[in-house]
Amino acid sequence: MSTRHSKAAESYLQNDSVVSRHDKTFFGVRQKRDNMAKALPEWEDLREAASQIKKHTATHLADYLEQFEANAVKNGVCVHWAEDADEYNRIVQDILKSHQVKKVVKSKSMLTEECHLNEHLQAAGFDVVETDLGERILQLMHLAPSHIVMPALHVHREEIGNCFRKLIPDFDVIAKSYGPELPQDPNDPTFLTYVARMHLRQQFAEAECGMTGANFGIAETGDVVVCTNEGNADMSTSIPKLHIVSMGIEKLIPNYEAMGVFQRLLARCGTGQETTVYTSHFRGPRPGGEMHIVLVDNGRSSILGNAEHWQTLKCMRCGACMNTCPVYRRSAGYSYTYFIPGPIGINLGMLRDKRKYSDNVSACSLCCSCDNVCPVKVDLSSQIYRWRQELDALGKADPMKKLMSQGMSVLFGHPAVYTGALRLSPMVNWIPGPLISLPVNPWTYGHEMMKFPKKSFHQLWKEKKL
Numbered sequence: 001m002s003t004r005h006s007k008a009a010e011s012y013l014q015n016d017s018v019v020s021r022h023d024k025t026f027f028g029v030r031q032k033r034d035n036m037a038k039a040l041p042e043w044e045d046l047r048e049a050a051s052q053i054k055k056h057t058a059t060h061l062a063d064y065l066e067q068f069e070a071n072a073v074k075n076g077v078c079v080h081w082a083e084d085a086d087e088y089n090r091i092v093q094d095i096l097k098s099h100q101v102k103k104v105v106k107s108k109s110m111l112t113e114e115c116h117l118n119e120h121l122q123a124a125g126f127d128v129v130e131t132d133l134g135e136r137i138l139q140l141m142h143l144a145p146s147h148i149v150m151p152a153l154h155v156h157r158e159e160i161g162n163c164f165r166k167l168i169p170d171f172d173v174i175a176k177s178y179g180p181e182l183p184q185d186p187n188d189p190t191f192l193t194y195v196a197r198m199h200l201r202q203q204f205a206e207a208e209c210g211m212t213g214a215n216f217g218i219a220e221t222g223d224v225v226v227c228t229n230e231g232n233a234d235m236s237t238s239i240p241k242l243h244i245v246s247m248g249i250e251k252l253i254p255n256y257e258a259m260g261v262f263q264r265l266l267a268r269c270g271t272g273q274e275t276t277v278y279t280s281h282f283r284g285p286r287p288g289g290e291m292h293i294v295l296v297d298n299g300r301s302s303i304l305g306n307a308e309h310w311q312t313l314k315c316m317r318c319g320a321c322m323n324t325c326p327v328y329r330r331s332a333g334y335s336y337t338y339f340i341p342g343p344i345g346i347n348l349g350m351l352r353d354k355r356k357y358s359d360n361v362s363a364c365s366l367c368c369s370c371d372n373v374c375p376v377k378v379d380l381s382s383q384i385y386r387w388r389q390e391l392d393a394l395g396k397a398d399p400m401k402k403l404m405s406q407g408m409s410v411l412f413g414h415p416a417v418y419t420g421a422l423r424l425s426p427m428v429n430w431i432p433g434p435l436i437s438l439p440v441n442p443w444t445y446g447h448e449m450m451k452f453p454k455k456s457f458h459q460l461w462k463e464k465k466l
Contacts (some may be wrong), residue, residue, distance in 0.1 A: 009331035032272020054314035071222030085115035107233035109213030146333025149319035161187035210236030214247035241289030270318035321370035
């Protein structure tokens with residue numbers, strides 16, 4: 001049985017200040033989301049509408065995909081279909097080779113992370129530059145994203161400053177152009193942002209191809225919609241004449257009316273904003289250029305055929321479930337074995353490979369908070385619960401938990417044993433604390449042992465004292 005998540009989480013929890021900062025940061029985003037929701041009387045109606053639109057689109061996906069392709073082609077776009085990650089990577093590489101591209105600038109795309117596109121292109125000799133600031137920081141540090149919307153929020157500014165000074169070749173030149181006086185703090189956020197902006201500006205100017213993901217694809221018009229807060233998607237497509245869009249087939253929605261619903265939900269749920277700073281619509285190639293859209297399946301059709309777990313296709317990757325999840329907030333993204341962490345990542349990982357990612361299903365308290373904040377009403381916690389029921393058949397059930405369950409079955413199945421245990425339970429109060437906190441009782445890590453009352457609930461009920 002794999003215990004990768006629990007071991008990684010235990011290691012992360014050793015640094016209380018880091019854990020506290022991570023917890024407060026992401027719960028702060030959750031609170032911003034709540035404030036945005038309270039400001040809209042129609043909030044729950046929007047969630048229900050989004051859920052039904054996604055359900056409708058998923059159950060008519062073939063029709064909408066054909067409509068989207070036909071309209072995109074009419075707009076002058078080249079549309080490609082990729083069955084899996086390998087085919088997707090080959091398609092992108094072939095497009096780049098045919099245009100003699102050397103440098104590619106990319107806006108953030110979790111689909112490219114899923115398919116390991118960067119590694120594939122770099123191995124083939126292409127210079128691939130992430131242009132989302134968080135993604136660029138992580139790329140320079142050779143780290144993976146720990147969150148799907150705020151990928152580098154776990155990195156401290158001191159680490160970022162050290163990274164920039166070491167790995168941005170023209171750092172000193174950029175620093176001299178900052179102004180008459182450099183800030184006293186070498187890791188001043190405004191200064192570091194300026195360095196990143198000037199560094200990336202040069203990358204945009206040198207690139208022969210810009211790549212974007214797609215938050216939404218609109219079937220009725222053939223549009224691709226990309227939502228960012230930095231404008232990097234616009235920069236990636238406004239200078240290079242070649243634009244490649246990577247889009248999972250589940251990102252499709254029917255029309256602009258549906259887009260209006262999702263636009264009101266996405267940023268409010270993901271970052272606590274009314275809307276993203278940039279909402280860019282790409283309908284066709286720029287004058288004298290080319291636009292390619294690669295529609296990627298990579299297992300999504302199989303998910304659609306899964307009666308118990310198809311709802312994961314409704315997810316629009318806002319990250320709200322991570323921001324509210326008590327396990328994610330206190331164990332961080334790198335403790336998960338799938339590249340997407342949190343509640344949605346647990347489910348997506350299991351759909352990808354049950355045996356490989358089974359350790360993640362225990363990274364859930366079943367508090368159902370993720371269900372309550374999901375803008376498209378994906379039943380995340382219920383799906384995780386159902387995955388847990390399969391662990392024993394997979395040979396991945398925790399032996400200790402199985403033993404505990406058997407013991408509880410005996411306890412609750414025999415009233416006399418249960419009653420006797422209740423009467424004896426107050427004796428635990430007399431056991432010295434250090435003995436209770438021994439390593440054989442890992443529950444006490446981060447917990448204080450409860451004090452058992454002298455009388456049980458059953459006794460108080462019989463005495464009519466409740």
